[in-house]
Amino acid sequence: xxxxxxxxxxxxxxxxxxxxxxxxxxxxxxxxxxxxxxxxxxxxxxxxxxxxxxxxxxxxxxxxxxxxxxxxxxxxxxxxxxxxxxxxxxxxxxxxxxxxxxxxxxxxxxxxxxxxxxxxxxxxxxxxxxxxxxxxxxxxxxxxxxxxxxxxxx
Numbered sequence: 001x002x003x004x005x006x007x008x009x010x011x012x013x014x015x016x017x018x019x020x021x022x023x024x025x026x027x028x029x030x031x032x033x034x035x036x037x038x039x040x041x042x043x044x045x046x047x048x049x050x051x052x053x054x055x056x057x058x059x060x061x062x063x064x065x066x067x068x069x070x071x072x073x074x075x076x077x078x079x080x081x082x083x084x085x086x087x088x089x090x091x092x093x094x095x096x097x098x099x100x101x102x103x104x105x106x107x108x109x110x111x112x113x114x115x116x117x118x119x120x121x122x123x124x125x126x127x128x129x130x131x132x133x134x135x136x137x138x139x140x141x142x143x144x145x146x147x148x149x150x151x152x153x154x
Contacts, residue, residue: 054080064138066148073102073145081143085134094131094143097121101144111146 048063055076060068065084067073078098082090090098100120104112114136118125132139137149 062148064142064148066142067145070105070145070147077145078143085132085139085143087133087139087143093123097123097128097131097140098144101140101146105144105146111141111149 049060049068050063051058051060053059055074057072059072059077062068065081067077079090082094087094097117100117101111104116104120112120114125114128117128117136121128123131128136128140132143134142141149
């Protein structure tokens with residue numbers, strides 16, 4: 001999210017004070033969790049974000065069930081998300097795909113293209129789709145804790 005600074009600062013505001021205020025507001029609005037949050041909803045009752053308790057931790061998700069902060073990912077979170085997709089048990093092949101997705105994202109800052117996913121895991125696209133009932137986007141990438149690829153369709 002980007003902020004546009006006003007052309008004029010409010011009366012009595014110094015530029016550094018105003019920027020510090022914006023930075024603190026942004027932090028509070030997007031990353032700080034308080035007890036006053038509505039149960040199940042993000043800051044200020046935002047219906048596009050919701051908190052869920054996973055493995056004893058309160059974690060923020062977007063409206064499509066993707067982690068809001070990829071740093072909240074853990075194996076317990078992955079198992080929780082897998083169950084939501086209809087996977088009762090994660091096999092070694094699931095973890096191999098999840099591990100590849102996370103490593104690729106960590107090194108490149110984005111999710112791999114399907115061609116990279118195929119070559120990196122040694123699996124066909126049909127095999128990959130078959131492993132995850134929710135598909136690659138809503139299944140594998142979501143379980144791996146990658147951000148929501150909102151620009152993708154389907």
